Amino acid sequence: MVAKCPVCGYRFDSSLSQTCGGCPVGSDCERICCPNCHYGWIESTPLVNKLMYLFRKEKAVGRS
Amino acid sequence: MSSGDKILAEAKERATNIAPVILIGNPNVGKSALFGALSGRYVEVSNYPGTTVDYAAGWIKLKGEKIRLFDSPGADSLSPVSEDEIVTRDLLLLNPDSRIICVADSKNLKRGLVLLSQLAEFGRKVILALNMADEAKLTGINIDNDRLAEILGIPVVSTVATQRRGIERLKEALHEAAVPSIPVDYNGEILTAVNEIEDKLGDIYHGARGISLSFLSGDNGLPSGIGKQLTELDLNRIKQVKMRLESAIAEPLGFIIAKRRNDSIQSIVDQIVEAKKTTGQKAFQIIGQLSLHPYYGIPILITILIGIYYFVGVFGAQTLVGVLEENLFRGIINPFFERVFNLIPVQFIRDLFVGEFGIITMAVTYALALILPIVTAFFLVFGVLEDSGYLPRLAFMVDRIFKKIGLNGRAVLPMILGLGCDTMAVLTARILYSRKEKILVTLLLALAVPCSAQLGVTLGILASISLSAVLIWMMVIVAVIFLVGYLASKVIPGRSSEFILEIPPLRLPRIENIVVKTLMRLEWYLKEAVPLFILGTLVLFVLDKIKVLQLIMKLFAPISAGILGLPEKSAEAFILGFLRRDYGAAGFKNMFDNGILDPVGAIVAMTTITLFVPCIANFFIIIKERGLKTALLMVSLIVPFAITVGGILNLALRGFALW
Ligand SMILES: Nc1nc2c(ncn2[C@@H]2O[C@H](COP(=O)(O)OP(=O)(O)OP(=O)(O)O)[C@@H](O)[C@H]2O)c(=O)[nH]1
Ligand SMILES: [Mg+2]
Ligand SMILES: [Zn+2]
Numbered sequence: 001m002v003a004k005c006p007v008c009g010y011r012f013d014s015s016l017s018q019t020c021g022g023c024p025v026g027s028d029c030e031r032i033c034c035p036n037c038h039y040g041w042i043e044s045t046p047l048v049n050k051l052m053y054l055f056r057k058e059k060a061v062g063r064s
Numbered sequence: 065m066s067s068g069d070k071i072l073a074e075a076k077e078r079a080t081n082i083a084p085v086i087l088i089g090n091p092n093v094g095k096s097a098l099f100g101a102l103s104g105r106y107v108e109v110s111n112y113p114g115t116t117v118d119y120a121a122g123w124i125k126l127k128g129e130k131i132r133l134f135d136s137p138g139a140d141s142l143s144p145v146s147e148d149e150i151v152t153r154d155l156l157l158l159n160p161d162s163r164i165i166c167v168a169d170s171k172n173l174k175r176g177l178v179l180l181s182q183l184a185e186f187g188r189k190v191i192l193a194l195n196m197a198d199e200a201k202l203t204g205i206n207i208d209n210d211r212l213a214e215i216l217g218i219p220v221v222s223t224v225a226t227q228r229r230g231i232e233r234l235k236e237a238l239h240e241a242a243v244p245s246i247p248v249d250y251n252g253e254i255l256t257a258v259n260e261i262e263d264k265l266g267d268i269y270h271g272a273r274g275i276s277l278s279f280l281s282g283d284n285g286l287p288s289g290i291g292k293q294l295t296e297l298d299l300n301r302i303k304q305v306k307m308r309l310e311s312a313i314a315e316p317l318g319f320i321i322a323k324r325r326n327d328s329i330q331s332i333v334d335q336i337v338e339a340k341k342t343t344g345q346k347a348f349q350i351i352g353q354l355s356l357h358p359y360y361g362i363p364i365l366i367t368i369l370i371g372i373y374y375f376v377g378v379f380g381a382q383t384l385v386g387v388l389e390e391n392l393f394r395g396i397i398n399p400f401f402e403r404v405f406n407l408i409p410v411q412f413i414r415d416l417f418v419g420e421f422g423i424i425t426m427a428v429t430y431a432l433a434l435i436l437p438i439v440t441a442f443f444l445v446f447g448v449l450e451d452s453g454y455l456p457r458l459a460f461m462v463d464r465i466f467k468k469i470g471l472n473g474r475a476v477l478p479m480i481l482g483l484g485c486d487t488m489a490v491l492t493a494r495i496l497y498s499r500k501e502k503i504l505v506t507l508l509l510a511l512a513v514p515c516s517a518q519l520g521v522t523l524g525i526l527a528s529i530s531l532s533a534v535l536i537w538m539m540v541i542v543a544v545i546f547l548v549g550y551l552a553s554k555v556i557p558g559r560s561s562e563f564i565l566e567i568p569p570l571r572l573p574r575i576e577n578i579v580v581k582t583l584m585r586l587e588w589y590l591k592e593a594v595p596l597f598i599l600g601t602l603v604l605f606v607l608d609k610i611k612v613l614q615l616i617m618k619l620f621a622p623i624s625a626g627i628l629g630l631p632e633k634s635a636e637a638f639i640l641g642f643l644r645r646d647y648g649a650a651g652f653k654n655m656f657d658n659g660i661l662d663p664v665g666a667i668v669a670m671t672t673i674t675l676f677v678p679c680i681a682n683f684f685i686i687i688k689e690r691g692l693k694t695a696l697l698m699v700s701l702i703v704p705f706a707i708t709v710g711g712i713l714n715l716a717l718r719g720f721a722l723w
Binding site for chain 1: 105450455456459566580581583584585587588
């Protein structure tokens with residue numbers, strides 16, 4: 001996936017494998033780090049994604 | 065799924081997927097937000113032009129019928145200049161019979177109509193969504209929708225994607241999608257050329273007029289693969305047409321075409337848009353500009369820092385923690401577990417869970433009652449800074465300050481902003497620098513730059529002690545960072561100029577966005593931190609059981625008591641702090657609350673621990689990247705440095721009665 005840094009606007013491939021591969025937190029760290037300015041942020045996590053999906057579905061059904 | 069099932073599923077999809085609907089619009093106008101509102105699927109929405117870089121697909125229900133819905137990257141033109149625009153143009157060409165929802169920012173109708181006129185040239189059935197109607201209203205922009213619909217001959221619907229307003233009307237209007245009529249007054253020569261090219265392309269592509277104009281406008285005008293479908297002869301002929309036109313017209317073709325288009329659209333806009341600026345919008349624009357100003361930007365920055373202090377330090381670390389820790393955990397939850405575990409006759413198990421170093425009474429209590437409220441407050445604030453577009457402005461300001469004093473801002477800047485990633489920085493150093501530089505960068509980063517949430521936690525805990533505690537700690541850390549920046553600029557000269565920032569507009573942050581981002585950060589934080597908290601507690605528990613803890617305290621006494629002026633017991637918090645700084649800080653806070661540590665001790669302890677290696681993960685990365693020897697060397701530099709700074713601070717505060 002392509003990500004865009006919210007601080008500097010740098011665009012890069014966010015498949016973390018190549019950059020964070022050495023980290024002991026392992027492959028399931030959801031953090032994305034900008035290689036240009038090192039700003040780090042979270043774009044998605046499994047649990048919250050699921051919650052959001054349920055929430056939005058309910059909202060979409062409820063309003064239409 | 066077997067292959068048979070797959071084919072069936074695909075066939076089914078095709079059957080319901082007669083004509084997909086595509087959202088197309090300028091960057092940052094709310095396409096993804098609309099996509100979410102229409103399909104119920106979440107895609108990233110953020111206040112940043114170019115957030116969506118690939119198209120996303122979902123479903124939309126229209127009168128019980130399920131139809132494919134695509135979100136696309138923002139485009140200002142279908143004569144593509146950027147990669148995003150190419151993606152969007154190709155998405156359009158791949159779905160020739162699709163209906164388009166052209167999304168425009170109500171505040172900037174002209175820009176949207178430019179794109180719409182191109183959709184018209186591509187012969188697309190379109191409806192127009194005038195999004196951000198709320199902001200337009202705030203801005204005092206008034207658009208005559210009915211008149212616009214009449215001129216264009218297509219439905220025009222005002223929407224507020226973020227509040228799901230106008231969504232139903234938009235869905236209904238889709239049935240009336242039509243090719244818009246926006247006549248553009250190109251001059252004779254251009255028209256002749258367009259017609260000639262259109263003739264050649266007409267059989268291959270629907271909307272050949274659009275492609276012809278796009279081809280004349282720029283280098284990427286022809287869709288890839290078109291060469292295969294045209295005969296060599298025809299391809300050469302259309303290239304000749306372009307060359308002929310270019311030599312006939314003095315100015316670049318793209319420029320002329322865009323100018324003609326602009327003029328025609330301006331005349332429409334003049335008829336239907338009425339603009340008077342309101343105070344609300346003016347204020348945002350002015351603040352947005354002031355926040356970048358070398359002098360006026362500073363009071364804004366200070367105001368924001370004060371806001372952070374009150375929200376994280378006072379509200380989070382005092383009010384929330386008070387409720388959670390004192391009332392909920394110490395009052396209800398822990399006594400409950402103590403009673404439950406007291407039923408178990410084995411002392412060891414009781415100690416393990418509810419003893420002095422108990423998993424529940426220490427690790428879980430610290431994590432949920434003390435640290436969780438603080439990081440939640442901190443993440444909320446960060447969400448606001450991020451979503452409002454202030455963060456790049458802050459980066460811009462800090463970078464300028466760094467540059468003024470000749471320091472290399474780029475290397476350490478985002479870390480100072482708080483959510484930098486040390487671990488990542490260690491890894492990128494791998495690519496960027498020579499061996500000597502790598503080691504130095506790693507060392508400097510590990511030394512001075514507190515990562516992300518740890519910064520927030522330390523800040524919050526200090527704030528619950530006193531405002532002056534925060535200020536003193538901040539001054540020391542800033543001084544160290546400047547020292548680091550100075551050294552870094554000596555080692556890695558000339559890199560500061562490469563730091564390019566894009567500055568998005570300042571706007572009111574979206575609550576939903578902030579909530580989602582905060583929840584995600586919290587999930588991530590808890591997953592990463594809590595296991596280490598439990599590990600740290602277990603380490604203390606074991607050391608205590610085998611009586612080594614006492615020994616460590618005794619050995620450590622000359623440093624803790626002698627140099628830092630701290631009680632023996634602080635060894636415990638330092639052990640925790642080696643696993644994660646924020647856990648160590650929580651340990652000190654606990655000592656402070658119990659009266660074991662005085663305010664000066666707390667400041668000294670927190671400062672020392674902030675300068676330690678940020679977390680065990682970071683340490684392992686250093687081992688992996690630089691080898692065990694280098695890692696140990698670094699630790700043997702970092703730890704004495706941290707202790708020296710702590711010692712000096714202790715002397716200054718106590719000895720010279722600065723406190
Ligand atoms: N006030 C207001 N804000 C909106 C509205 N729609 C979207 N936004 C905000 O505008 C910003 C951009 O929204 P996105 O949906 O990411 O825009 P986009 O068009 O997909 O942007 P790109 O993918 O970057 O081209 C976000 O901060 C949204 O919260 C609206 O109707 N009113
Ligand atoms: Mg988008
Ligand atoms: Zn960046």
